[in-house]
Amino acid sequence: MIVQGLFYTAALVALLASLLVVTSKHAVHAILYLVVSLLALSLCFYLLGAPFAAALQIIVYAGAILVLFVFAVMLFNISQEDVRREDQWLDWKAWVGPTLLVLLLLAEWVLFIELAANPSGSEVVLVDARAVGARLFGPYLLAVEIASFLLLAGLVGGYHLAKKLPEESQ
Amino acid sequence: MVEMELLFKISVLVLTLLPTAALLVWLERRLLGFWQERYGPNRVGPFGILQSLADLIKILFKHDWIPPFADKPLFVLAPLIGALAVMMSFVVVPLSPGWMISDSHIGLLFFLAMTSLAVYAVLLAGWSSNNKYALLGGMRAAAQTICYEVFMGIALLGVVILAGSFRLSDIVEAQQEWWFVIPQFVGFAIFMIAGIAESHRLPFDLPEAETELTGGFHTEYSGIKFALFFLGEYLGIMLISMMTTTLFLGGWLGPWLPPLVWFLLKTFVLICFFILLRASLPRPRYDQLLAFGWKWMLPLALVNLLVTAALKLSGGT
Numbered sequence: 001m002i003v004q005g006l007f008y009t010a011a012l013v014a015l016l017a018s019l020l021v022v023t024s025k026h027a028v029h030a031i032l033y034l035v036v037s038l039l040a041l042s043l044c045f046y047l048l049g050a051p052f053a054a055a056l057q058i059i060v061y062a063g064a065i066l067v068l069f070v071f072a073v074m075l076f077n078i079s080q081e082d083v084r085r086e087d088q089w090l091d092w093k094a095w096v097g098p099t100l101l102v103l104l105l106l107a108e109w110v111l112f113i114e115l116a117a118n119p120s121g122s123e124v125v126l127v128d129a130r131a132v133g134a135r136l137f138g139p140y141l142l143a144v145e146i147a148s149f150l151l152l153a154g155l156v157g158g159y160h161l162a163k164k165l166p167e168e169s170q
Numbered sequence: 171m172v173e174m175e176l177l178f179k180i181s182v183l184v185l186t187l188l189p190t191a192a193l194l195v196w197l198e199r200r201l202l203g204f205w206q207e208r209y210g211p212n213r214v215g216p217f218g219i220l221q222s223l224a225d226l227i228k229i230l231f232k233h234d235w236i237p238p239f240a241d242k243p244l245f246v247l248a249p250l251i252g253a254l255a256v257m258m259s260f261v262v263v264p265l266s267p268g269w270m271i272s273d274s275h276i277g278l279l280f281f282l283a284m285t286s287l288a289v290y291a292v293l294l295a296g297w298s299s300n301n302k303y304a305l306l307g308g309m310r311a312a313a314q315t316i317c318y319e320v321f322m323g324i325a326l327l328g329v330v331i332l333a334g335s336f337r338l339s340d341i342v343e344a345q346q347e348w349w350f351v352i353p354q355f356v357g358f359a360i361f362m363i364a365g366i367a368e369s370h371r372l373p374f375d376l377p378e379a380e381t382e383l384t385g386g387f388h389t390e391y392s393g394i395k396f397a398l399f400f401l402g403e404y405l406g407i408m409l410i411s412m413m414t415t416t417l418f419l420g421g422w423l424g425p426w427l428p429p430l431v432w433f434l435l436k437t438f439v440l441i442c443f444f445i446l447l448r449a450s451l452p453r454p455r456y457d458q459l460l461a462f463g464w465k466w467m468l469p470l471a472l473v474n475l476l477v478t479a480a481l482k483l484s485g486g487t
Contacts, residue, residue: 028297032244035290055279062286063319069293070312073305128275129336 007047014040027072027082035065050127179271183260191404192222198445205449232393237299240390244298249391249398252291256405259284263412264339266422266429277338278330281413282323285368289315291402292370292377296387307386310456311377314367317463318374321471322364328357328478329417342421349420356474358418360467365414367463369406372448376456411440 017037024030038061046054136144196211196219203210212218236245262277264270274280289311296308330336332353333344341350351358367374378386385391388399415421415436422429454462 032294051274051276052279055276055283058283059279059286059323062283062290063316066286066289066293066312066316069297070309070316073297073309 003047007044010040010043010047013037014044028069031065031069031072034068035062038062038065049125050132052127052129052132176271179269180261183271184257187257187260187405187408188401191401191408192226193219194404194407194441195225195400196221197441198448201442201445202449205446226397229393229397234393234395237301237390239300241298241300244294245390246395248291248295248298249395249402250291251294252288252402253398253405255284255288255291256402256409259409260405260412262338263409264342264416264421265433267339269430270339273337273339275335275337278326278336278341278417282319282326285322286315286319288402288406289368291399292387295391295399296377299387299390301390303383303385304387304389307377307379307383307389310379311370311387313460314374314376314463317460318364318367318467321360321463321468322368324468324471324475325357325360325364326417327475328354331475331478331482338416338421342416342423345420345423349418349423351418354418354474354478356470357478358414360471360474361417362410362414363467365410366444366447367459369403369410371403371407371444373451373453374459376453376459379453407441407444408437411437411444414440 014037017033017040020033021030021037024033038057042054042057045051045057199221200210200212200218210218211221214220214224236242259281261272262274262280264273264277292311293308296304296306296311299305329341329350332350333341335341335344344350370377376386377383378388380386383389388396391399412433415433419436419440422433424432427435
């Protein structure tokens with residue numbers, strides 16, 4: 001009972017924080033809400049019986065958002081003017097399209113749950129590090145390899161962009 | 171009642187950690203004085219041991235000032251995040267077989283997660299102060315953490331491979347035969363270096379480098395908020411020392427003396443080593459620090475991981 005209460009609280013926090021990520025007028029505040037949202041998600045993972053995934057969620061994403069933070073400060077040069085411009089962009093008309101799409105998704109989802117009617121129950125199965133590793137190097141090996149290719153491409157691209165050009169070509 | 175016992179342990183831990191952190195400030199100043207052939211604070215109480223208490227009283231009565239140009243909520247939140255994230259990590263540290271608050275099976279990962287959250291304190295402080303020196307300090311902390319956190323994790327994986335578990339008490343038990351500092355010496359050295367960088371201690375205290383950035387990320391802080399940053403830093407030293415003891419120096423294991431005494435002794439020696447480093451090493455330049463991290467430490471940590479895994483698979487160690 002307590003666990004369920006905790007889960008729904010964390011889920012609510014994650015939802016609200018995600019909404020605030022989109023609606024914040026200030027880039028840095030948006031990033032901070034993203035951190036809160038990911039922390040709440042991590043708690044959800046933990047309560048669902050996946051402590052390993054929960055810990056990785058914090059370690060990996062907290063680090064990733066740090067990079068995002070540096071970029072936000074470096075590139076956006078945030079000022080009062082930006083906040084005003086952002087304010088204009090967040091007009092109610094801009095919300096019509098996304099809201100419709102999300103409602104469509106929600107309707108589909110509700111329909112799916114109704115049709116499937118799968119009483120998945122609430123028994124918690126513990127997924128530890130060994131289980132995650134076995135899955136990653138078993139059934140999901142291809143996905144892992146594809147992801148690693150993607151990361152390699154990013155690495156090579158970053159190296160190319162940051163490389164010092166030879167003197168004569170400058 | 172299990173819960174009551176747990177609450178009791180937590181309160182004892184908190185009530186011991188906070189005064190110890192304050193005492194560490196005094197110890198550091200005295201030891202620095204000793205190594206630099208001067209006295210250090212020796213007036214308040216016997217040997218000046220009450221110096222921190224006097225400082226605390228002074229700092230509590232200071233005007234709690236928030237600069238008008240600062241981002242107020244973040245400015246207040248930042249020091250709290252720093253001190254809390256470090257305090258949370260102490261939950262998983264096994265002091266002795268009978269004294270563990272949480273013997274979680276993801277203990278090591280929890281420690282890494284909390285250290286990666288602790289840097290937000292420095293970053294947010296630097297950013298919300300709205301001051302160029304503070305911002306530079308915060309950005310330095312971010313870049314430094316991204317770099318040093320990566321190989322800190324990789325260096326620890328060697329220990330995890332040898333012990334076969336993320337549970338810290340399992341890791342200590344696995345060191346019955348010999349301490350991991352012997353088979354994992356490279357990992358030990360890398361973890362120590364990364365630990366100093368993570369707790370922003372000299373020689374890696376570039377986020378606050380007072381000679382070039384006036385005070386770095388805490389330039390605008392004063393009074394109790396500044397004290398919280400200070401508390402976080404000293405708790406950080408204790409945490410890194412305790413984790414090094416647990417992971418590489420056999421934790422509570424040792425002959426004759428009770429386990430808790432062994433643990434505290436090893437931790438104390440490491441803390442003194444941290445202070446000695448501050449007394450003896452100059453600060454590197456910022457680009458040197460990052461180049462050293464990415465070009466030397468990271469490959470070294472990867473090679474260490476590879477060799478450890480290969481030896482484990484081939485049945486050695």
